[in-house]
Amino acid sequence: MSGDGSPDLAVDGTGLKVALVAARWHEEIMGGLLAGAQQGLQDSGVTDVTTVRVPGSFELSVAAARLARTGDYDAVVALGVVIKGGTPHFDYICQAATMGLTEVATSTGVPVGFGVLTVENESQGLHRAGLRGSREDKGREAVLAALETAVALREVAPRTS
Template sequence: MATKNLSGFSTASLPPAKPFRFGIVVAQWNAEVTGPLYNGAYSLLLEKGAEESNITTIEVPGSFELTSGADILLSSKNVDAVICLGCVIQGETRHFDFICSAVAHGITEVSVKHNKPVIFGVLTTDNLQQAKDRSGGRLGNKGDEAAATAIQMAALQASLQTTV
């Protein structure tokens, strides 16, 4: 896995993003990583037909705040899916474990609370180089993947709501 571009998926089979409204919540901490993640996600949404006016972006201080940012966004805006983008890099203490666990559980809880897709686009890496490799570097851009997931999940939810 360490030498394979993990973002080598085809976007051709993605449904169009045009009918959907998206939220992107991006952490300011580790901005040299979260900035490229955001650019990848935003670009893919536009490439698949999302209207710029249908993409709402908010910034939060760090990855821990992604959960509350997504909750605030879903409570105040009519969006079909939210993409949470952040980066937590392993340090010398267990802080990494607590933050990663809290963010993963929190994003899931917000998704269930609002019955909307909330996408986990958070890198959890051992070092900065691994994060850079996954945010537009040699291993692709996980921001692209998060946006593709958001499009697929918004389309899935829409298709199930129209058949019931």
């Protein structure tokens, strides 16, 4: 199972400002990812949240970049799902989302939570979406990873903007 060996993430995010960027493709899975992310923010004490919806996972990078570059957010969390089909489209979109979001994080210094599911089929997505009966909650995990990184960076290298 993909969650084996994952760290137990918990963080006090009080005072942090976070942007959620969520795709709209695969509505049921996305609903679970978004709900898990929102619950993770709430459980961590984050109350200042902006949510932006974009069409699909390809569009996550441009929205995350725009938000991160404002200097207003301590972290950005990207949520999406790409389900493998019979063409190379899956590979292109997965690579574009991964590389694009990595570039946003490294070029801006703003932690980006990677909550993009890249799965073989809908069932795998449902099992990772944090829905009733799911084995994992990748929306929550992406939020907690971004928050923990933001807190760690704030302690060692406070933002100047």
